[in-house]
Amino acid sequence: MAKYRDLANADVNGSGNAEALGELVDALLPILVDRLAVTGLGEIEVERNGATVRVRSEALGVVAATPVNRPATGRVSAAGSGLPKEQTADGVRKHAVRATAVGFLTLAKDIHIGAKVTKGALVAQVEVLGIPTEVRASHGGIVVTLKAATGDPVEYGQEIFLLESIGEAAK
């Protein structure tokens, strides 16, 4: 059975103060560790109030996951000027589904938190001057975090949602 990394190994990143982060970690960690055991997932990440907690299961062999992409800056301006740069974890997001073009986003109907996505499925479209550009899932998995909604302007490479893989990542 998998051994779970302890508190010291949880990645905590965020713009909030140390106290808030501490509370967040205290509240979330036991739940996350439990969830890792039950689901057999290799890695779980949760975002609250701009902070991110990530827990990885070492024995499942995903600790050495390689960075695949730099994070998008998340500064498409319709989100409003003057906002701080979006806080992302450390750029290592193995299962982020990203915009394939700059334009306006339409999510596929069946994309919501908890939805199961198969690799290669059409999950969204980015409309570039009226012409839709397909976004397909690079991995199969469960949608855990939505980072953009239908109608949003998105930039090239921007994270649309995060997936947790069930099969491939855990082998």
Added chain:
Amino acid sequence: MIKRVLIANRGEIALRILRACKQLGIEAVVAYSEADADSRAVLVADEAVCIGPADAKGSYLSAPAIISAALATGCDAIHPGYGFLSENAAFAEAVAAHKLTFIGPSAPILEKFHSKAATRALLAKHGLPTIPGSEGVVTDEAAALNAAKKIGYPVILKASAGGGGRGMRVAQNEADLSKNFSLCVQEAQAAFGDGSIYLEKYLSATHHVEVQIAVDHEGTALHFGERDCSLQRRHQKLVEESPSTALTPRVREEFLARAAKAIGAAGYQNVGTLEFLVGPDGKPYFIEINCRIQVEHPVTEVVTGVDLVALQIALAGGAKMPMKQSEIQARGHAIEFRITAEDPAQNFQPQAGEISAYRSPSGPWVRFDSHLYAGYEVPPYYDSLLGKLIVWGATRAEAIARSRAALHELEIDGVATTRDFFLGLLESPAFLSGAVTTSMLDDVGTAAILAAIPRRPGEPVAPRSAAK
């Protein structure tokens, strides 16, 4: 009135446009490729938007990506900078079709001035002297030989759709021309998708002198003096200065006034540059127009005090010409050095890599337009321009002395650059005399210039190496 500009370019010009927008109180959004996420323009911008991958075809050369980005970020105008899509009529038309303002000449004007041969004929009609050449495009070798006979050898073969020094060949005699004609057509076809070739007389020992002009939508045309861009390597400009050492005051005044009048009458709009060759006889011959803001525009800004990028934005927004010709007075002498990531010791081979240390020159009369910072990674995908050093002096000699000091102050480590080459150039008697012709580098030789690089006390004799 333009309120919010998408800057669809990179490097120092993205930063230059961004600064102009900020100073004008216009909002700006920097469009960037994945390779430029850490570029200085993106870091300095209030807003930035990633438009595509490193390959320019999917980003800086992608009209749909750029226009979509402008719409997604709520911009009402697009500044194309130079290069990329800056003179592309189809792009300008698509921008206008989406109710956005293209900061440059409109699509019909870009179309009108696209062909070099047609532009020469048009401006000749409006009073600009042109180099004797073929009447338009020569379609086959026989026509080329016939045209060359009338013009007189040597002749130069040029691609009608060419630019940046590409697609040109010199023929000294008939045999040369026969040998080069089909090659030149093939090259032009391959490089520009258009095999049209024209011929003109090749002037040896020429100065390349260009006139900065601006025209508003009512046809009011002004000139902002000239720039001498004679110091070139393989038709690429290395150093630009103003005023030109090739023009006498009497020739200059008449020449500049005539250029402004002709371009206004020909129906041009926005800022642009008329390029001339000045032969050994001291007479300027019109060769081509550049329908964009140019790399070397700061030379003119420094001697005239006019912000050309701000003027360009204003004119694109429909403003009337905000000044009179009599208010534009060039003062003193300015020189610009293009600092590129190229290794002069290795045939100017382009370099890429991390800038490990960086110190920019500063002080009075020194301007350094650059997107560099320590730790910046020079990507391998784009042109190698790192920055432009522009130095002003009351006289050419004073500008040169200040340039030496500024070049010494400039430090860029991590990639080989052309800095030391320019220090050597500033020791060259040919350059110091002002006899800077387009063939000067070939005549003097790069090796002689590199050998003339002055050593600083304690500096090793070997050229400074890029590797640390």
